[in-house]
Amino acid sequence: MRIGRGLGAALLVPLLAVLIGFVVVPTIVLFGYSLYEWVFASPKGALTLTNYVELLQSPITWKVLETTLWIGIPVAVISVAGGYAISYYIVFGQGRGRQLLFVLTVTALMASYLVRVYAWRTLLGSKGVVNGGLEAAGLIDQPLEFILFSRTAVILGEVSLFMPLAALTFFAALSGINPDLREASRDLGASRFQTLRRVTLPLSGPAILATSALVFFLAAGDYLTPVFLGGPESVTLGRLIADSFGTTVDYGKGAALSVMVLVGFVLVYLLMRFVMRRTGLLPAWVS
Amino acid sequence: MRAQTFSIPWLAIVSMLLMVFLFAPLAVAALYAFSAVPSLTWPFQGWSLQWFAKLFADPGFRKALLTSFEVAIITAVAATLIGTVAAFVFTRLFNRLTVTSQAMARLPVMLPGLFIGVGFVALMILLRFSPGTPLITAGHIVVAVPWVILVVSARLLTYDTELEAAARDLGAGPFQTLRRVTLPIIAPAVAGAALLAFAWSFDETLITVFTRGQETTVPLYIVGKLRRVVDPTGNAVAVILLLIPWVAFGLAAIFMRKSGGVSAMMGQRR
């Protein structure tokens, strides 16, 4: 069915209304709010940049940024690697297990977010499954403390959250790779590994870039996992922002922090793109 | 014809191990929903259904369940409508508007729920709007739509437009073609997208925290439970929340058996 310009525009109105009304406008409003000083739930005074200045000067912001990186980067790397492996097997592997794997992956993704996070407590706690098992096996005599209420726990929890997501985005990308290309590469004598490195990976380069950035961003913005699994030092930017809109309320600072994180995300994305292009993972013709 | 695939046993093993890693917390959570004792520590002691009984006896939970269903159904319907229509436009028309819109439509997926939630707070302050069920639903629709677009577009792109051309050659008008050729073919994908939107909305937490007001959804009920002393009632809710995608997928699979089952949803040609 052919869709003309007028009809196309008309049909897009609901989508655009939702997006502009609930995403674009709030972001702009948020930016506007960050330019005021707030007392409780109302802005006071004139337009000012104090929120940004105070945030940039505060050592808390930098400490929290450091923590966010220490958590977000490992989460992104592990999730992407694991997700790629899973989807690679689903798309290019053999055997009946692949359908099951696909269903399991989607099911894992749609399983309750909260429970997936909180259940790690029972696994990793001092009297949890892992410690209980290790003690029963005689490998340790004191429970491992660092595996819960620590950055490690937050990383594990977030990887378990985002790896299925990564797997599915890679699934879409890898399915879209023309199988003839890989076949041709093999026919020309390349080994499996060479095919992977010089054909498949570069073709999925954009997906790897986008997914890594996405997972990192989601990890940075996740404010519940650090609360449930993290120790006192596991305060990420997401948690700081959520707090400033919930418990320690300062809408101006919260809005300013949100804007800075969003801007930061764009910068990180561009940086990653640059790096990937340099290392050949992203062909030059991809924008 | 299936392109060159090879058996990669070690990758299969890695994938299976990763699945174990992903499902271990779920298995543990589900297990403890049947614990005979309130404590969530190891070792597991005894079996009991008391937590499920306690759960359904709680009017707060029943209310949360109702609210979650309401919101999820509306979200699924609205997001599927908006998203399917948009997917059609995106795959059939290419101009500045559609291309920009498509890029914009990816935004909600890329933004962590936190920012969308916080955006809603800003909107509430601006418009003096109270949080509650309508706003919860709006928040869910915003994020569900891109997923619907994704799933339906994927199907539309792999579908052979020759069929439509053939139908028109045989004398069918555009609406007839739509109704009798296109829609039946993409119906599984649309149904799958709707189920996805439903299941996702049911579990949404990050945005709902900000738009809830005094309403409770099932995930927020768990958050409330976790604020109190933790007992396996939360796990019982978890089991219920796990069942929903299984049921949804089971339905989707049965429903789509005609058009090739899960493989069709996976977008592969047979």
Place this chain on the structure above:
Amino acid sequence: MSTYRALSRGVFTRRDFLRISAAGAVTVAVGGALSRSVLAQPAPAASPLVGCTPGGPLNLFTWQGYDGMGVPSMEAFYADNDIQLNMTPIGNENLLVVMKSPGGENWDAFSVNQGDNGYYYSQGVLSPIHVDEVPNLAKMYPQVADNPIWKVGDGLYNAIPWTFGPIGINWLKSRIPDGIDAYAAALDPAYRVGTYDSSLNMVSTAACAVGLDPGALTREQLNGPVKEWLMAVRPQLKVISTSLGDQLTVLLSEEVDFQLVGLLWFIPQGAAQGAEVGFSIPDEGSYGFCDSLAITPWAPNRCNALALANAYMDPATVGPLQGSLFQIGPTPEINEALPPDVRSLYPEDIATGFFDKLKWNISYNDPEGPYATIEEWDAVWNEVKLAG
């Protein structure tokens, strides 16, 4: 991929950018202007609301357990008065902000800590309550009845100070049979310590631990010995919980050895989970808390809130509730109605033994005043938390 190319080539010309910026600027300006009008706060109720008939919803934002669900006398109260309770438990939100934010206008009543009564009242989120509306207010101990924390006029109070308790230390008896009896234990690296994420409580705890009065903490004291003590405790803090329930959960699953900012309430809660929890008021002395029922000036269901207030002040109704919380009330009659095992936990003469003995924290808000403000308390606690 072509999308990106098209975008970079086609859409964002300079003119587009200017157009978008202009639209954004206009939105910001309009948004800013619109948002200046604060959610209207109506004036506090002028005359007492006596003789109204309760019935209908009651939107209550309070601590877990305070609603009385599970306590027969309280459930009977709700049923007899045909009140449908919508209760949301407090985590660790800033209640003042909750009341002043979108959605705040739906709350009928919420729980206020004595440190905040004065300030919240000045901010217009507490409505004055007349002794005619809640007659038992006249029977309170003088330490409460005449206290400017709650009293705002002749027979007028800014909230109902219905429940009191001490803050101390909790431990699991099976793990630490001898118990913990001093705050100094938190300085010992051998212990893993848990606590509640609240600057109000942690600074008060630190103040008591170093022998200062949390109700009169100067800036030098706050940034000196109090902060030092907190920093010295920080390495031992393993879990900082964002809710009371979480504190107990973490104690019972032995993630921590003991909890600061502990409550007697954890004893019955622990017992319900089959665990024996201990409580002590540390040797260094500790502070108490009073949670009062505040009714918002805009309460849609003020009559129902007042009914609850009267229930909280009625010995027969509230006695069992206080018993379940291991807390005490503000009148001699209520405390006589407490279950004996709970009553025995408290001094014989509550007026002198409790109200006069414990310290009471106040959150100050005047940056020019002699005492450190709650914002300064927040800053210190945030610094301590992130020092790990």
